[in-house]
Structure formats: structure tokens, C-alpha cells
Amino acid sequence: LPQASLGLGHNGARCCRTPGQVGSGHCCQLWVAYLIVFHVIFVLFVWTYWKSIFTLPLQPDKKFHMSYADKERYENEERPEVQRQILVEIARKLPVYTRTGNGAIRFCDRCQLIKPDRCHHCSVCAMCVLKMDHHCPWVNNCVGFSNYKFFLLFLMYSLLYCMYIAATVFKYVIKYWTDELTNGRSKFHVLFLLFIAVMFFLSLMFLFGYHCWLVSRNRSTLEAFSAPVFQNGPDKNGFNLGFVKNLQQVFGEEKKLWLLPIVSSQGDGHSFPMRTLCDARNPLLANEEQWEDDGLDEESHGKVT
Template structure:
């Protein structure tokens, strides 16, 4: 093999490797973003809430708190989404992670492979990590394949190199197939502007559950995650739109806060259960508590 080709192989390999490590680092060490303090219950409201024995009275306290907040989604029975553990009203698309023991903005799932909760603050980094991992495995498999052919045609005589080539190709293809399913699934989620949790349980609006409630069309959905500057899409830098507390909805028929309407129809609500998810393609695990 000529030297120029070897240099090209090594250059491409290290470029992909740097982005692979960079995105993995950002996925692991970017902390999940929590709701702003304005969503938390004040000391006075907390005392009123704890001293109130009637469920309808507690709901009324939450209604008063929600009047000033940009919350448009509810629980399945129409009540305000409130976290008893964190003592706050949940922003839209926010869920409590039982592993991290906190509410996470636009929570997607908790991933043990990066030992972190994937949400608004690091979802872009997680997607790029999957993309560069997929590219990394594909590049290794492609560059090793011709030596694998030589292995079968008996052009390679060194038994050690035969084993190394066979093992490397097998591992690269195995991870490539697994990552392909996982990355493809998340690409579909981004195109529909859904999180993993919303794919399993549609968000509830004033008119009921709507799995496409945040679907704004392919281009705007991509901009929600990657931002408007396309030159930043492939870089693991912060470029997502918004602050994670409010998200544009597909229809603006709910132009005003739906929590102010039909208060008498709200029923008693128990604390929303912890949500904890993990998924890794067809051969990986999905764990969720909803």
C-alpha cells in the first residue's frame, strides 16, 4: 500500500475518532437541565399545600401557581403536572428521573451507557454521538474488509493477523447494526419532534392526548434540536432552540393557558410516577417507569 493512501486512512480515522470522543464526552459530562426556580413551589404555597386536606383544595393551589407559567400539557386525567419529590410544577415535556432524582427538561431517557440522563441540554450531543459512533464502526469495517477477503483467499499467512482481522470486523459490524437501529429510531423521533417518552405516551393537551402536538414539520423539528445555523449541526456545541421550558405547538388553538379553563372538571390526581427509560436498538434494553 502506498504511503499517501496510508496517510489518508490515518487522517480520516483520527478525524472521526476525535468527533467520536468529543461527542461522547459531551453526552456524559453535560448535566441534565432542571426547571427554573419560578416553577418551584414557594415556602408559603408549600405550607398551604401541605396543610390542605382536600384534593380539590390542593388542585386550586396548583392552579393559582400555574396561572403565571407557560404550561400547556396536563396529566392523563386533566390535572396539573406536579412533582411531589421536587415540589414544582412540571414544564411541558419535563419528567422526573428516578435515577438522577430530579426533574429533567424535555427528558428523553436515562442512558446507562453514558451514565447520564438525556434531555434538552444534551440530546443534540447524544444524537451526534450515535452518528459518529455509527460512522466510526462503518469506517473500520470498510477498511478491514479487504484484508478479510485476503484471509479467505489464503493471501494472509500470519495466523495472529487473521484472528485480529476477523475479530475486528465482527465487532465493528455487530456494533454498526445495533447503532443503526438506535440511530434510525432517534432520527424518526426528531423528524416527528417527539421524545422517547412521548413516543410511548402521547402528551395530553386541553383537547386530549395528541402525539403530534409538538410536530411543526421536518425543517422546524430539526431546528428545535440542532438550531437554525446549519454550520453548527455537526458540531457538539450548544445550538438548540429555546430554553427547555416552553416549546411551540402544532396548533395555537390553545393560545391561552389551558390550565385556566374547565377547572371544575379536573379530578383528583396522584403523584406522577417516576419516569426512567433506556433503549439501545433492537438488541438493547428499554426501561421506563411512567
């Protein structure tokens, strides 16, 4: 912190020079409290930043990858409708509920796998990432299921860090402005520190607020721009379970772990509870049953006529 933030008087001398000085005990206690709070926030800020950077994104399990036989059969088939049917057959055994915009199975040509729900391919990381939110240049990592909680906490503690610095420095800016403090050497540093803290605070406030809104709706950044497609079509609230359950999806059920960068998110990143789960059935099987029912209806209708 600048000299002014360390308790300098009008003549640049420290206000806590001797233990016997009037008010020196209160002054020292105040700055000790400032330093303790500062370092607690700083440690949490660095810890969450570290976890956001070095927590590797999770990739889909092997069961979502094509077997050698299926891959060979898929690549040798030139008819798109037959390729689509091959993917349907493979996906019947997998917990997948979301589709592409035209109703096809979500398949990654680069990774050669059936994409789990909320999984997307990151062109920067060159792999499919479970519950991908976005690729963040600030942490040089893909933000997804494995580190989304850490990223949110990083934003929160960054915001708190900037707010704390701005709050503790602001009163000295006022004193410099009113000429109560005349130490010109530290005046520029105090003003610059306040400016940087306020600018970062404003930027982080909007970003953190946006992600809080996403968490409250149980959406990712990608899903906010393009709603996931289910059996009955696109549904931006398909994974919205209600505010409390949405929080638990990211932070877990143990509230004592919510503010710490420790793994506590629910699930395995491959499947997620949904607001409407089509009666807890795989939509592919549901479609097949629907087709069979339609066929029986047409057959019975033909017999009646």
C-alpha cells in the first residue's frame, strides 16, 4: 500500500511512532486489522486463480467414444441417413437427451465421440469439454464442469479484492484532495491505485453478475446464446431446477464448502437432471416407441376402413 495507507501524518511521519503516543494503540490495531483482512482476501484470490488455471477440463468417458467397428462402419457409409441411424443405434445405450438443431445425435467428428449433454468441442484446447462454459484467456484454460465453481469464486474474490483496496485507499485520496496530506511522492501512487481498483471492480461486477444470473438459471454461457435442443425442440430452461437446486448443481449441498475452491459440484459432468426428463426415459427409445405406436395406429385405422 502507499505511504498514506500506512498511517502517515501531515509531515510524512508515521502516526504510530511510540507505544505511549495518544491514539497510537488504536492506530496500530486498525492497520493490523487492515493487513489481516487484506491477506485473507489475497490468499483466497490467489488460491481460486490457481485452481481455475491448473484444473484440467474433463473429457467424455470412453463409453461415449466410437468403437473401432462402429467407427469403420460409420466412415465407410456414404449415405447421410444411414450414418444418422448408426449414431442413433450407438446412442441408445448412452444417457444423452440433447440433439442438434435438426434433431440429429450430437457427434464430434474431430474427437469421434457422441457428445454428452452440455458437452462441446473447444477449438483452442482441441478436445471436447464436459459442460463447457467458455474458453477463458484470463486463466488460459477451458472453463467447464471441472473448474466452473473455481472460476466463479475467482471472480468473486477478485471483485472483493478490488472493492477492499478501493475502500481503504479512498479516504486518503480525499485527504490529498483537501490538502490534509501533503506528501507529494505518494499522491500519484494512491490515485493510480484507486483508479485501477475501481476500473477492475466495474468490469468484474458485470461479469460476475452475469455468471450469477447463469447459475440461477442453471445455464452455461454457450446455452445462453444457443438454447439446448431436446426431443420437443429447443428449451432454454431445460436444466433449470429452481434457484436452490441450481446453486447446488455448481456448489454442492455442503454449504461450508461453497466459498472454498474445493471440488463439491454435483454429478459427473456426463448427465444432468432436467426440468422435464420425458418421464425419465431415453428420448431415443421414446421416439422409437412413438414410431411403433404410430405404426400400430395406422395399421388399426387401415383395418377399420
